[in-house]
Amino acid sequence: MRHALRVVAAEALKQHRRLFGQPLVVFSMLIWPVLTLAVTYYTVLPVTGAPAAGARWAVAGDPRRLLAFLAAGALAYTFFFSLVQSAWHFSFERVSGTLEAVFLSPASRLALVVGNGAGALVQNAWLFGCFAVAAASAADLLRVAHPGMYVVAFVALLVPAVAWGAFLNSLLIFSRDSAFLYTLLDDPLWFVAGVRLPLFALPVWVKAVGLAFPLTSSLVVLRGSLLDGARVAELAAPLAWLAALTVGLFAAAAGLLRWGEARAARTGSLQLF
Amino acid sequence: MAAVWPTFVRNWRVTLRAYPWTYFVGTLATGLLTVGVALLAYRAIGGGRVAASFTAATGGSDYLGYVTVGAAALTFTTRMVLWVAKAQITEYREGTLESQLLTPARRLPYLLGVTLQALTTTVVEVAVLLAAAVALGVRLSVPDPLALVAALAAATVAVLGMSVPLSAVMLAAGEAHITQNTLFTAMALLCGFTFPTGYLPDAARWLGEALPVTWALRVLRAATLPGASVDVPSALAVCLALGAAYLAVGLWILPPAERRALQRSGNA
Numbered sequence: 001m002r003h004a005l006r007v008v009a010a011e012a013l014k015q016h017r018r019l020f021g022q023p024l025v026v027f028s029m030l031i032w033p034v035l036t037l038a039v040t041y042y043t044v045l046p047v048t049g050a051p052a053a054g055a056r057w058a059v060a061g062d063p064r065r066l067l068a069f070l071a072a073g074a075l076a077y078t079f080f081f082s083l084v085q086s087a088w089h090f091s092f093e094r095v096s097g098t099l100e101a102v103f104l105s106p107a108s109r110l111a112l113v114v115g116n117g118a119g120a121l122v123q124n125a126w127l128f129g130c131f132a133v134a135a136a137s138a139a140d141l142l143r144v145a146h147p148g149m150y151v152v153a154f155v156a157l158l159v160p161a162v163a164w165g166a167f168l169n170s171l172l173i174f175s176r177d178s179a180f181l182y183t184l185l186d187d188p189l190w191f192v193a194g195v196r197l198p199l200f201a202l203p204v205w206v207k208a209v210g211l212a213f214p215l216t217s218s219l220v221v222l223r224g225s226l227l228d229g230a231r232v233a234e235l236a237a238p239l240a241w242l243a244a245l246t247v248g249l250f251a252a253a254a255g256l257l258r259w260g261e262a263r264a265a266r267t268g269s270l271q272l273f
Numbered sequence: 274m275a276a277v278w279p280t281f282v283r284n285w286r287v288t289l290r291a292y293p294w295t296y297f298v299g300t301l302a303t304g305l306l307t308v309g310v311a312l313l314a315y316r317a318i319g320g321g322r323v324a325a326s327f328t329a330a331t332g333g334s335d336y337l338g339y340v341t342v343g344a345a346a347l348t349f350t351t352r353m354v355l356w357v358a359k360a361q362i363t364e365y366r367e368g369t370l371e372s373q374l375l376t377p378a379r380r381l382p383y384l385l386g387v388t389l390q391a392l393t394t395t396v397v398e399v400a401v402l403l404a405a406a407v408a409l410g411v412r413l414s415v416p417d418p419l420a421l422v423a424a425l426a427a428a429t430v431a432v433l434g435m436s437v438p439l440s441a442v443m444l445a446a447g448e449a450h451i452t453q454n455t456l457f458t459a460m461a462l463l464c465g466f467t468f469p470t471g472y473l474p475d476a477a478r479w480l481g482e483a484l485p486v487t488w489a490l491r492v493l494r495a496a497t498l499p500g501a502s503v504d505v506p507s508a509l510a511v512c513l514a515l516g517a518a519y520l521a522v523g524l525w526i527l528p529p530a531e532r533r534a535l536q537r538s539g540n541a
Contacts, residue, residue: 023451024450024451027451027454027455028454031455031458032454032455032458035458035459035461035462036458036461038462039458039461039462039467039468040310042462042467042468042472042473043307043310043311043340043467043468044310044311044314044318045324045326045327045468045472046319046323046324046326046327046336046468047311047314047315047318047319047323047324047336048314048318048319048324049323049324049325049326049327050318050319050320050322050323050324051322052320052322053318053319053320056317056318056320057317057318060318183295183298183299183302184298186299186302187299187302187303187306188302188306190306191306191309191310196310197310197313197314197317197318198317198318200317201313201314201316201317201318202313203313
């Protein structure tokens with residue numbers, strides 16, 4: 001266990017050194033999401049301002065609540081997307097020729113992918129800082145049942161995100177066309193997870209697909225606990241589902257790593273891209 | 274102008290040999306999902322109706338048509354910029370920029386060749402997006418086909434105009450990813466692709482007015498929205514004037530940017 005923790009810490013540190021302070025991080029984690037949030041807000045405004053829209057969806061009646069709803073979505077999405085980006089960067093090890101060296105070391109593979117995701121998340125803590133400042137300036141929009149719900153919201157975002165990162169990493173490490181997966185997981189992810197729309201507006205099949213992604217349930221918990229004043233008991237179902245998904249993702253990551261490594265050892269494909 | 278045709282042919286050969294499917298799927302997904310969100314929100318939240326502010330700003334209540342045309346226009350702009358603005362930084366990355374600078378060909382014909390080739394592929398891609406939107410249930414109309422042709426020409430000039438200074442920025446910075454995506458997200462907000470620019474705060478609206486793409490979009494609205502009140506000749510004139518001004522600035526700052534890129538690769 002101690003060995004695994006050291007691998008996690010070392011990989012997280014490496015990731016931090018590689019990415020932190022890079023202009024790309026500021027643009028992709030803050031500037032682009034804020035601009036995109038504004039575009040989404042203005043695009044749905046003609047519909048949420050329609051007669052009787054407030055009766056169908058309470059949030060639609062108040063533009064500030066709508067913005068808070070979309071901002072929570074943008075925050076959670078950016079948080080998860082940072083893992084997609086981190087995993088994508090990890091796949092560059094293949095191009096740099098260091099992936100084989102990583103697999104020759106005795107480091108635990110699962111610890112490695114967990115460390116990569118955890119590193120990405122730790123360095124995105126400032127993103128929460130920005131959100132907190134924005135939330136404080138509109139404190140009347142936050143409806144929190146009790147202070148403990150902040151912890152619930154944060155954990156419901158953090159733990160499944162780390163599992164998601166581990167899963168993506170294990171997938172991308174063994175894929176030679178990582179750019180394609182990166183594209184696949186960018187736009188469709190926000191669509192099925194209800195980032196820009198309330199879940200009731202989505203067709204049943206999209207909701208079913210969305211359930212497979214932890215972002216969907218994390219977002220239900222985040223919005224419920226910060227914007228709707230929900231208590232743990234009311235969020236029990238999404239929390240339980242998140243716990244199950246997290247375990248499932250870790251198990252899938254471990255399985256994929258084992259299978260992928262065995263296959264790479266047989267085909268010698270770790271250096272190909 | 275002798276370089277236009279050979280560049281056109283060369284880029285088609287490259288496209289046929291290695292078509293960038295990932296880019297295509299990415300931009301198509303972005304456009305299609307924008308239409309999807311509009312469609313679902315319109316049905317489930319708006320109940321098939323729109324706010325009075327939208328009708329006042331656009332002269333009609335065809336929200337889905339408005340967003341679809343805007344999403345298609347954004348796809349067009351994005352794809353064209355990816356081709357034209359990235360043409361020279363791609364030469365630089367592939368190591369052919371020096372050869373390009375050694376040839377007696379001028380820069381404008383080269384860029385026109387790239388633009389024409391990009392136009393032929395992008396029109397097909399946008400047609401795929403529009404066909405998919407129609408299959409989803411969006412109804413599109415073209416009350417003024419002549420304005421549509423004018424809009425396409427205006428949009429091409431606007432995109433070429435904006436791409437050339439951008440190409441210089443990319444070459445000078447030795448970086449494309451941040452520059453291009455910042456431009457795309459800023460344009461999506463400022464030009465009014467999926468919502469009327471009247472929704473924006475004044476400062477943002479004025480920034481948008483300075484971009485030729487905003488004016489090309491107005492001509493496009495006149496061609497595709499039955500109730501749109503757009504003065505087509507003046508919008509077209511402003512678009513062409515702005516596009517020409519951007520192009521002139523771009524051609525002026527391109528040589529120093531090229532020199533800088535060459536010095537950097539010389540030092541490396």
